[in-house]
Amino acid sequence: MKKVIFLIFALISFFGTSTISATETSTSSNDRITKASETKDDPIAETSTQEQMENANPIPSAQEQEASTSPESDETVLAQKISLTSPVSELRVGKTTQLSVIIQPSNTTDQTYIYQSLTPQTATVDENGLVKALAGGEIIISVTTSNNVSAKIKLTAYNLIPVYRVYLPNILQHHYSVSQNEITTLVMQHTWQYETLSFFVQDRGSKPVYRLYLKGHNLHLWTMDENERNVLKSRGWQYEGIAWYNTNKGEPVYRAYSPTTKEHLYTSSLNEYNTITKTGVWKKEGIAWYSPEGEKPTNFPTQAILEQTQKNIKKREEDAKRKEEEAKKPKIGKPYYYSQWDGRWSANRFNSSTIGPSGCVPTSLAMILKGSYGMNLTPADVAARMDYYSGWAVGASGKDIIVTANSYGHSVEVVTSQGVAEQRLREGYPLIWLENVGIGHAVVSFGNNGGKTEVLDPYNRQFFNGWYDISYLWSKPSADPMDWDAGRPVFVIK
Incomplete structure (x- = not known):
């Protein structure tokens, strides 16, 4: 019974309240209509109302609208990426290059950054990004923003x-x-x-x-x-x-x-x-x-x-000239050995004697003309021609050697020093020496090997046999005056 009475009371309270609210609302609306009709014919009143409406709800400007949609001015935008570039990849020691930096996003609030050379032994970099190469090697430069975003670039420094x-x-x-x-x-x-x-x-x-x-x-x-x-x-x-x-x-x-x-x-x-x-x-x-x-x-x-280059050039020119001169000279061979006691001619007359005991000079000249210059001559041939020129009763002199060699078309140089003798032997010429072996005696020598020369003795190799110091031969000239009639008795047959 109590539950029914409570329910009826609740329903009456609910519908009674709703009616009162609606009435108040209706009255309020009528008041606004009445006021509006009262001011309809009053322009001053109308304007006043419009101003009140505008002041109550102002229309925002374009700048204000943009400001309302943009971040507030004190909002911080951080760097997200930084890049570092150089116009060159190789930098000569002592030269410079200017680096360039780009920070992203472009509206980053703090646009500051710091350069650093990670290879101070090869390069420096200033606060503006100007790099200078100090020594050859790898250059590494870094750049870092205020919020620790960084980048590196590598260059090569060269000499x-x-x-x-x-x-x-x-x-x-x-x-x-x-x-x-x-x-x-x-x-x-x-x-x-x-x-x-x-x-x-x-x-x-x-x-x-x-x-x-x-x-x-x-x-x-x-x-x-x-x-x-x-x-x-x-x-x-x-x-x-x-x-x-x-x-x-x-x-x-x-x-x-x-x-x-x-x-x-x-x-x-x-x-x-x-x-x-x-x-x-x-x-x-x-x-x-x-x-x-x-x-x-x-x-x-x-x-x-x-200076050494000039010496090398001069020596090469001298060598070339010597080779040219040698090329012009006839090929000189080793003298062909003859013995004045060879039975084929030892008994042939030579002046008032014979070739055997007295023919060392024509035999020596025959060795050279046949072996060195390829003339088909024997001691007998040379002795017969020398006998025609010579006026000595026994043997032959220096002048006899010269005139006989000339008659065969060969020139003769009288040697004036040991140095000249060594040089001519080095150049490949054969020499006739009139040596003192108790009497004046002619021998032939050929070659120069470390100051030694090979001696060919026509007297059956009795006085000389083999290699001798050139200085020794030079120190033993013939003491016979007839051998000196053309000068020192050492002769180059050319």
Whole structure:
């Protein structure tokens, strides 16, 4: 019973409240309609109402609308990425390069960053990103933002070094080297000629120049072409490693090839390149690489190298001249041994005697004319002709030797010093010596081996047999006055 009474009371309370709220709402609406109708014909009142509405709900401007959608001005935007770039990847020692930085996003609040050289031994970097190379090697530079976002860049610092050129005419070969020690050794010890500082190269870089050698032909070759290097290796060339490095900037270094000598020549002189290839001996092969501009060293080549080069040139010229003179001379052979006591002519008359006891001079001259100069003569032939010229009762004199040799078309030099005798023997000429063996006696000598000469004694080798010091022969001249009638009795038969 109590539950029914409570439920009826709750329903009456609910519907009674709703009716009161609706009534209040209706009254409020009528009041607003009445006020509106009262002001409809009053412009002042209307304007006042509009201003009140605008003030109550103002329309936002475009700037205000943008501000309302943008982050507040004190909001921080952090760097998310930083990149570091350089206009070059290789930097010459002593030179600089300017680094560039890009921070992302672009509206990062704090745009500051710090540079640092991680290789202070090879390079420095200032607060503006200007890098200076101090020594050859790898350069590593880092850049870091205020919130520790960082990046690194690697460069190569290189030294510019000269390549020197030397030449050895004996084998018609040029050689190129960055090693001052190698150049010095070749010039001072092996008679190479220093020519020039040919071009400049790098001691580090990304473009290597390879050096190869062909044993047995004394040929070196330098190339940047890796394929050419590999092909030559397969054909027996010995790979000697990287000689130096180069860039694609600077003066061209030209390469020429000689089919005659199989040599390649490298030069930065366009005039030399054009001149040598006009002769037909060299053929153009184009640009081998490029040479950066550098400063010539003041301490190389040394004065000693330049002076030795001139000595090497002079000696080579003297050698060439001597060879030319030797080529003009008839081929001189070793004298053919004859004995004056040979039974075929020992009894032949010579002056008032015979060849056996008194024919040492014509027999000595016959040895030379037959063996050294290829004349088919015997002691008998020479003695008969010398007997015609000679006026001595026994034997023959220095003048008899000269006039008889001349009659066969050969000149005679009277030797005036031991040094001249040694030199003529060294040059391959045969000599007649009139020696003192108790009496004046003619012998022949040939060759010079360390100051010794081989002596051929026509008197059955009784007084001389074998090799003797030239100084000994020079100290034992004949004491017979007739032997000195043309001067000292030592004669070169030419």
